[in-house]
Amino acid sequence: MAIIKLNNQSISAVSALPAGVGGKVLQVVSASTTGQVVTTSTSYVDINLSLNITPSSTSNKIFVIYTGNNETNGTTGNRLDLQMLRDTTQIADSTSIGNINPANGAVTAASLSKLDEPSTTSSITYKMQGKSNDGTVVVFNHGSDVGAITAYEIAG
Numbered sequence: 001m002a003i004i005k006l007n008n009q010s011i012s013a014v015s016a017l018p019a020g021v022g023g024k025v026l027q028v029v030s031a032s033t034t035g036q037v038v039t040t041s042t043s044y045v046d047i048n049l050s051l052n053i054t055p056s057s058t059s060n061k062i063f064v065i066y067t068g069n070n071e072t073n074g075t076t077g078n079r080l081d082l083q084m085l086r087d088t089t090q091i092a093d094s095t096s097i098g099n100i101n102p103a104n105g106a107v108t109a110a111s112l113s114k115l116d117e118p119s120t121t122s123s124i125t126y127k128m129q130g131k132s133n134d135g136t137v138v139v140f141n142h143g144s145d146v147g148a149i150t151a152y153e154i155a156g
Helices: none
Strands: 025-033 037-039 045-053 061-072 080-086 089-097 106-116 124-132 138-140 147-154
Touching: 025 045, 037 045, 037 124, 045 061, 045 147, 061 080, 061 089, 061 124, 080 106, 089 106, 124 138, 124 147
Parallel strands: none
Antiparallel strands: 025 147, 037 138, 045 124, 061 106, 061 138, 061 147, 080 089, 080 124
């Protein structure tokens, strides 16, 4: 069996990405909780999901993903809103999550993601916040369901 060489390079020399090619996952940081946060606040509150990540280069990107089950509780048509923060800056949001008229409350699976370009090598905190649309009860990280946030550092 013949070994094919690409541009006169040995196989081991082409098994890695060439210099300057991005897209490689450099690190993964994740946090999760089963701790419920119950609120009637119409202003954003922390929902106990945050993590810290320190990029290794200012040209790298951070892909952040949130998943969680949340409950809109009541029959008044309430919904909930979510936002993702980098430190204190909103980088993504999702509004009006949930059923318009839940009979006895409705649990809704939600996700939110963002490919962030923080341009720093300092530690960054990503966190999730949520609120009620109309002041009725909402439950974040419902029951024993796990809410999670994960950050992937991607080579730039």
